[in-house]
Amino acid sequence: MSEGVGVCLQDVWIRFGDFVAVREANVEIEGGAFFSFLGPSGCGKTTILRSISGFLDPSQGKILIGGNDMAGIGPNKRPTALIFQNLALFPLMKVWENIAFSLEVKGEGTVARRKRADELLDMVALTGQGNKLPSELSGGQKQRVAIARALCAEPDVLLLDEPLSALDLKLRQHMRTELREIQQRVGITFIYITHDQSEALTMSDQVAVMKSGVIDQIADGQTIYDDPSTPFVASFVGESNIFRGKVKSIDGDKALITTNRSGDLLSRIPASVKGKLGVGDDAMIFIRPEALNVTKDTPVANNHVKALVLNEEFEGQIFNVFLEGDGGKQMKMSLVNQGRARESEKGSSLTLEYATDQAVALPAGELASE
Amino acid sequence: MNIGALFKSFINRNGWGLGSYILIAVGFWLIILIILPQLSMLDFSFRHHLPPPEMGGPKDTYTLEHYKYLALGAKGASQSYNVVDLGVFVRTLVAAFFVTILDLLLCYPLAYYLGQASGSGYTRILVLFLIIPYWVNEILRAFAFRIIFGDSGVINELLLVMGLINNPVDFIRDNVALYSGLGYAYILLMIFPMYNVIESLDRNQIEAARDMGAQWWRIHWRIVIPYAKPGISSGCTMVFMLTAGALAAPQILGGPSSLWFTQIIYQWFNQGGNWPRGAAYAIVLLSVCIIIVLSIMRLFKVKMGDIGK
Numbered sequence: 305m306s307e308g309v310g311v312c313l314q315d316v317w318i319r320f321g322d323f324v325a326v327r328e329a330n331v332e333i334e335g336g337a338f339f340s341f342l343g344p345s346g347c348g349k350t351t352i353l354r355s356i357s358g359f360l361d362p363s364q365g366k367i368l369i370g371g372n373d374m375a376g377i378g379p380n381k382r383p384t385a386l387i388f389q390n391l392a393l394f395p396l397m398k399v400w401e402n403i404a405f406s407l408e409v410k411g412e413g414t415v416a417r418r419k420r421a422d423e424l425l426d427m428v429a430l431t432g433q434g435n436k437l438p439s440e441l442s443g444g445q446k447q448r449v450a451i452a453r454a455l456c457a458e459p460d461v462l463l464l465d466e467p468l469s470a471l472d473l474k475l476r477q478h479m480r481t482e483l484r485e486i487q488q489r490v491g492i493t494f495i496y497i498t499h500d501q502s503e504a505l506t507m508s509d510q511v512a513v514m515k516s517g518v519i520d521q522i523a524d525g526q527t528i529y530d531d532p533s534t535p536f537v538a539s540f541v542g543e544s545n546i547f548r549g550k551v552k553s554i555d556g557d558k559a560l561i562t563t564n565r566s567g568d569l570l571s572r573i574p575a576s577v578k579g580k581l582g583v584g585d586d587a588m589i590f591i592r593p594e595a596l597n598v599t600k601d602t603p604v605a606n607n608h609v610k611a612l613v614l615n616e617e618f619e620g621q622i623f624n625v626f627l628e629g630d631g632g633k634q635m636k637m638s639l640v641n642q643g644r645a646r647e648s649e650k651g652s653s654l655t656l657e658y659a660t661d662q663a664v665a666l667p668a669g670e671l672a673s674e
Numbered sequence: 675m676n677i678g679a680l681f682k683s684f685i686n687r688n689g690w691g692l693g694s695y696i697l698i699a700v701g702f703w704l705i706i707l708i709i710l711p712q713l714s715m716l717d718f719s720f721r722h723h724l725p726p727p728e729m730g731g732p733k734d735t736y737t738l739e740h741y742k743y744l745a746l747g748a749k750g751a752s753q754s755y756n757v758v759d760l761g762v763f764v765r766t767l768v769a770a771f772f773v774t775i776l777d778l779l780l781c782y783p784l785a786y787y788l789g790q791a792s793g794s795g796y797t798r799i800l801v802l803f804l805i806i807p808y809w810v811n812e813i814l815r816a817f818a819f820r821i822i823f824g825d826s827g828v829i830n831e832l833l834l835v836m837g838l839i840n841n842p843v844d845f846i847r848d849n850v851a852l853y854s855g856l857g858y859a860y861i862l863l864m865i866f867p868m869y870n871v872i873e874s875l876d877r878n879q880i881e882a883a884r885d886m887g888a889q890w891w892r893i894h895w896r897i898v899i900p901y902a903k904p905g906i907s908s909g910c911t912m913v914f915m916l917t918a919g920a921l922a923a924p925q926i927l928g929g930p931s932s933l934w935f936t937q938i939i940y941q942w943f944n945q946g947g948n949w950p951r952g953a954a955y956a957i958v959l960l961s962v963c964i965i966i967v968l969s970i971m972r973l974f975k976v977k978m979g980d981i982g983k
Binding site for chain 1: 879901
């Protein structure tokens, strides 16, 4: 790793008329990394990808690939290859012709092209399928052809625009692993666009979370999940029980927050927002459903809430328990299925506790809308 | 499935009212308006040219004389083949072929632009500009061309003023007016089938090809043209058939020495009153056009179903 070619966005703005699609993007993508842009549809992630591939020029700012400024260099001259959301395989060409198209462009002879196409077909486990037409392949196979076709051009950077979104769940999960493996084998930089958080978290070295043109946070998957830096990131990636309130006191990275409906709660301020939260500020606490636990002991002060069980959902490996806290607050708790008798009878009143570390306090802000 | 079951399922699907309307309308159109007249023309073409009282009489037998006439000319003529008629026939087909190619070359870029820029307001205005001139009827359009290309027409005046020529060019005699008129007459039939197909081409395919470094001509050669092939062949077939069978434009725009094969057919029917010979000539034109179209389709591996696209 890190031998590959890096990509750098310096203060990139992209405007369409009055509409700002991307605002002040500063991203440093290490060579050989698997980097994802994660965000809801319309957040500008595809726009960023198109500007890296050269189909779109930033209105302002610079895009560097391998340290070279890409301004004025067309998509056909950049060391990038793009895999489209709908794959865009050429339907009238055979699979091997599709794969070797970039060699055809360079004027390579049929024999050389066929040979390279067959090598790539072996690599994506499609040996012997070269003479078929794309329409004769299954969804997952087409996917692999698109990857092979992109890799055939030997790009330094592979750009992927939600290429798994058309597949069914099982295949998608399988292709995730496969993509990650291919990336590690070829060792080039992958830049991946998705609105699916689990795709981003499972595959990526680094994830950039975007919201309406702004990159909120860039970090590895676990940091994104455990230490979100904005309420948007916290609510977009995974689920949370959200408590609004005002900061009562701060002690190091611990904040005591007076919530509107659930009393005073203790929580942790993640490193990324240290100093941005002061006493008296509006704040939000995010507690993941799996961070809540039922306790029967006398609870620790300020680390618990009381709630009534409304409903229960069995999902296999976990139970989802839906609860109503003080003042009608809707909450959710996830318990690992351990085959034990359930403690959460419908209608029963529970005391839920959490570890202070697992409650994240952030300055109040915009949430991701479902 | 036999005919009865087919009929029943058709009626079940569409209901009695709509079902029987479709069957009657299509049947009437197909049988009464297309098949029967053509069959009677075919029948005509094999009969002697007789005055009305002798029709159906003992002399009214089947004969190949009209086909022979087209090939060999009148009995006792100085030449052993009907050089004049055959010459016109071949010239008509060759000219129709080149008009088709010309239309294709002119229309492809337009159709591509329209198809790929689709959705914008521009396209709709452009399409309107293409359609509205066709509200003007064919005769008027042909005469307008005659005026434009005439000795003192706009084009000659312009060339004279610019000093490019000293004397007016006789565009009519040189058949420039004829070919322009014919080329223009069916341009829409070339553009729209191509436009329809190209419009459905996924833009990402063009971008993917560009991303892989393809030059513009390769994108057209490898991606757009193969995809647009049904539209191209549909447009070419229609333009070729209609040009070869055009009558008004050659009549009005043709030079004094040039004759279109349809004009000869027209002469046999009207001036000569020789319907059997006119029918024979028309049947030959139709059959040869069909053979040419089918062989070209075969050459370019176009399926019959593609034409309907």
